[in-house]
Amino acid sequence: MSHLTFMVSQLKSTKFISVRALKPPTFSDSGSRDYGVLVAESFTDGDAYVKAFNNNNLWRRSLAETDPDLFESLGKGQFPQILWIGCADSRCPETTILGLKPGEIFCHRNIANILVSSDINSLSVIQYAVQYLKVKHIIVCGHTSCGGIAAALGNKKLGLIDTWLMPLRAIRQENLTLLDSLNETEKGLKMVELNVRASVKVLLANPIVIDAMSERGLEVHGLIYNVGTGELRELDIEEDEQVVKSRVTAFKTED
Template identity: 55%
Template structure:
């Protein structure tokens, strides 16, 4: 059972298609990179780096080996890409998603380094007073001037499953409060579904609540009014690799009411 609607030709998916068709990257002209506080490091012993990643039982050292192979391949195939990223970034998408290892945003969108600014946490929950997500949103909207904010949930979410249960989870308990509120508000419907269906429905409802939270932020409302920033709620189907866009758009009347309310309170 799903309350989602699929929009295969939505503005966000048309935008993604256009990005994939671009073969050359425009020069980066703003947002210079700050001085780095990170040092280049090498693995020890060196033999672990040179070993075949597929034969190396240590996943971390294997990943470092694969990184070197990726960097060399990228330098050969797109010699200007990494050099341009060293100058600065100008992503057009802010992605807010779950920390789940199965949901790597750049990979599932078919995009490249520098294309997506990212914030991820357990179950892609947006707490209105959370400093971490608020700082990311502020920076992405006001300084990077992203064109799209994408809030993504996903199927088979462990955080959602935890919120559907009643176990004590330590520090996760206060974090999952918004999800458990959604559970209580929709308890009868959720109890009538299978575990997988309930997980998916909770994920969709969580995305919708997150979109509402985004639309309460002054920096977001200003960008919507002044330059047409768009917000999208999506669900990632882990089993198929496909994104579904939820119908989270405001009508013109709803958007106008939000803007009037914001200006009245300001």
């Protein structure tokens, strides 16, 4: 019996106690908030893992039939034209949403697709994608029913997550009058949009991005994905020429 076969057999014969993930905050029209509860539940096999692992064979065989040279090509390197900056939400898989294949998107995902100029993680991804992979497009994509957005609109203590959500809370503070004039559904959607716009603004002030835009026409896009319909909507992020010039003057760096 191979080591893997033994592991799978152990998974099938072992009873686990799992903790269901904390349900993201949701908002009703009345303004009440449901933050969910931690629920322990029993299951008798490793259903999700075993299914996912076994699906790999089906997936690669199917893909090899439709595109026989794909995996050989991927083994030689990657040449994506798109950098996707999105949310870690399980409902927002970028390659699936865009109907693309492995190797076509370089991606960075985190809770609520937050982008700040001090995050070394995201900055490293951006630099690698722009300077070395030479992507032609950067997409910042938010989505409806985002748990991070809902949490930022609430005031419940969430521990370490509160630190991560600080940029969202700052956006909320800056737009408090506007947000308070909206109902809960509209408020959530507006926050998603404001967050995408804020992340786009961070990108456009990145010296590496500035250089690539002026030297080879790199384009930046802001999108919102509707998890209830599967539809993408593009935001208008066009700027006045004077705004662009002033930003380049302030943020562009020279060797």
